[in-house]
Amino acid sequence: MLLALIEDSLEREGWKGVSPMEILEILEREATLRRRGSITPNDVRSVFREVKKARETPVLETLRKNLTFALPKLPVSRHKVKMEEFIAASKNMKLYSDQEKSREIMDAVYLIRPKETRQQIGGLHEIKDRILNQISLAFNPRMAELGYDSNCRFLLLGPPGTGKTLLALVAAAENNVAFIKVRGGELMSGASYHGEPERRIKELFGLARQRSPCILFLDEADAIFWGGDATSNKLLAQIKSELSELTSKDRIVVIATSNKEELIDRATRDRFEPHVYTVPPPQDDDEWNEVVEIHLQKIKPYLAPDVEGRKITRMFRRERILSPRGVAETITEAHRLWASEIAAANEVRAATDQEKRTVALARFRADLERIEHMLPAIK
Template sequence: MGLDRPRITASVQDFAIAARNVKLYSEQEKSQEVTDAVYIMKPKVSREDLGGLHDVKNKILNHVALAFNPSMAELGQQSNPRFFLMGPPGTGKTLLAMVAAAENNVGFIKVRGGELMSGANYMGDPEKRVKDLFGLVRQKSPCILLLDEADAIFWGGDPSSNKILAQVKAELSELRPEDRVVVIATSNKEQLIDQATRDRFEPNIYYVHPPLNDAEWNEVVAIHLRRLQQYLHPEIDAAKVTKMFRRQRVLSPRGVSETVSEAHRLWASEIAAAKGVTEAGASELAIRNVTTRFEEDIERLDAALKVYQQEGTTLKRGEVNQDNYRIRLFHFEQAISSLESLEDKEHREIAEALILSQAIPGVTYGLYTSERGSGGILTIQCTLRPINPGERHVSVTGQASSMMMGQTSVPDDSVIQSAQNAVEAVRSWLWSKIRVNLAKYHVHFQIRSILEGAPGAGVSGPSAGYAMLNALISELSNTPITQSKVMTGSIGLKMDVGPVGGLGGRGREAGKLVGILKAEKVKITDLLVPESNHRSAPDEMKMVQDEGISVHPITNAQDGWPILFSMTSEELARKVRGALLDRESLVDIESTSSRVLGQG
């Protein structure tokens, strides 16, 4: 007997279900490299977790919200779902993107450009990864895709990466509001991003800067202290910790977070060490093992207990616990010290070793900052001698001969130009004051630093110009400048002193000021800075003044001479004239030496 065959019918709904299953399977086949590079999460943060950024955070977050708002399409407005956040590392770019995802209750997908492109060596593999990434994002919509370190993807420096860039641009251009996908790209290397890529993000390109002033820094510090509130000593408040951070070099909100976490760890380690000593009991071997294991922690603990004793509270190791032993400013000081890199410490120590033991003519002290943001004191020496036939009038050693712009090394003659400007400004001033012509002299500057002598390396930038000018004046007048007086600023032909970096203000790093405050070999008494820097960085200038250092805003080089030489411009000119005569060198003063003596 035959069996009846079942009658099978397929509806449109069945095809829709099958299509979803096929799509799911195809998505599962995305390259393993893309899957490994992607982080998918549901952030639980809010605007209250963002300190500072008052000028941009609400604008960015509100614009992202509009991109997810369906009513915008009904109003005929299509928001660009692409955002580009640029700025230094650790300023809150990633946190902004996470807050945007949390506020809009959408998924958050993070991928680092370097990880996405890592190992993509085969032809077409990088482009496939980009395509797979955007396919995965569309499947997870509504969501925010954070392209962290986007310069690793966007930079089109070679033919291979140009293909990657073309694929990225194509994917970005195909995004539509109905996809309910927002792409937020971040980078701290904006010079690597070409204009065509930037155009995809217009007008949603924002600069995310560090806190602009002490008030914004206080907000950042308070946010990170909030989670430790139950462990903090009453002496701790955001303003005190901010002041400590600012004078010790914490350059970003991320740096604040790391330092607060380190202070917490040090405190917890001390309590663990105290508990270990108690548990060791009376056994000498056990006590020796514990004290060896927790040696540094016990040393810090004993130092802190002495502070408690000075305040009238007697606390023994065995009595220490989280209720009677709290996180204090002492722990933040230790945290800052422990997080400072050995390289930065060595740089500062070597730079200070180059400071002369006594003040001699022709030597001044400027300031420098490194690529990492640390700073220190820079020694500048100047010599003067008769020029040789065919010789240049000005020479410099210790300056950088090249610098990196993006991925390319380019020649750097910024220090030489500053030296030439300084010498020309002095020559013009001397001619106008005492009719002295320095054309028969050769001027040489040596900029002493840890990088001196390394191939292609050395000091770069115009900020040593003001110090070089004063070194020349000191050499000409045979008048030394004390080591406790430091200066920085670019120099113009009319002796105008221009602004430089490293002095803080409007979110910029203040590594030069930190270098002054950390100086150990010599106590700095006076700081001469460009007036424009002084005006734009009031919090930083107050920080220096609070440490007993006099800050002098300078507009023209001659403004600083009463401070440096204890002489006016006219008195200094006469001193130069007399010192040149004492050298018994060839001095061209309108062809007769009698003019130098005022007898003509």
């Protein structure tokens, strides 16, 4: 919606030479620098007014100095506009969302533009394409023209670290939409006053509507999807109301995740049907190897020739590393240890006298002990 508004505004003013996407990125960057999560259509309009005012003011001043009669309305400027003009105007953005959203909501929300790709998802052969393709349909305006009102609510269940968040990030990147992430626990933190939890939910969905098209990602959703007392029942009523009101025309897809399915209120869960999916860990050696290879690829220039994905996979299975997240963290840690060992050895070799050498040996003792057999001369 915001990108379309920028494109329409540029066409209306007759301004050429700038990219609508670059303008949007400038405005989003300014909002981020001010520690705010979103911009609104009003923000876009105010920036265009600032640019137009800045371009017209010098011309008006010159005419006023040289003319004695009333000035006619200036014609639309058809020449090129510079990106620097939008950068300057963005500094004066009033950020209407700042005025409308509570600090609790803005502090709990993370707004990003993901760049992950489908190729970065290891395993999940049975459901990966199905989930991502259904989300793409929910954003496709042609579906509404064909009379198809897609369900824009998805619930991803399963153990921690299996790829639920990565699926949501890839979906946002593929559809070129904003990604609003909020953790259930953070959203409800300190919401102890009467009516406060419901207000936060209402504001969260209001933020999503301002930032449409977007994915609203509710991580650890069981923290807000459980029932059992009067307060949580009122909260659930607000959540179910917001979910039920969403249509494909809103261009908002809600993706909720949880690894505690048993805590989720049944009626709330039903709002996500038929898009309730269990995201499992890799199901066989081929899927595990695929996950390992994806993460090894990131450090491929630094791998020894005898490092093979299948050998690493067997070792991980033997050591009970049972999730893709665990694989990623272990490979990252192995790379860190290797880099620290190389750095430690270089520090010792660079020592110019015995005192500095003694200090370096003591400081990097743990790293040096791991490579003692490679550098016997350092002792």
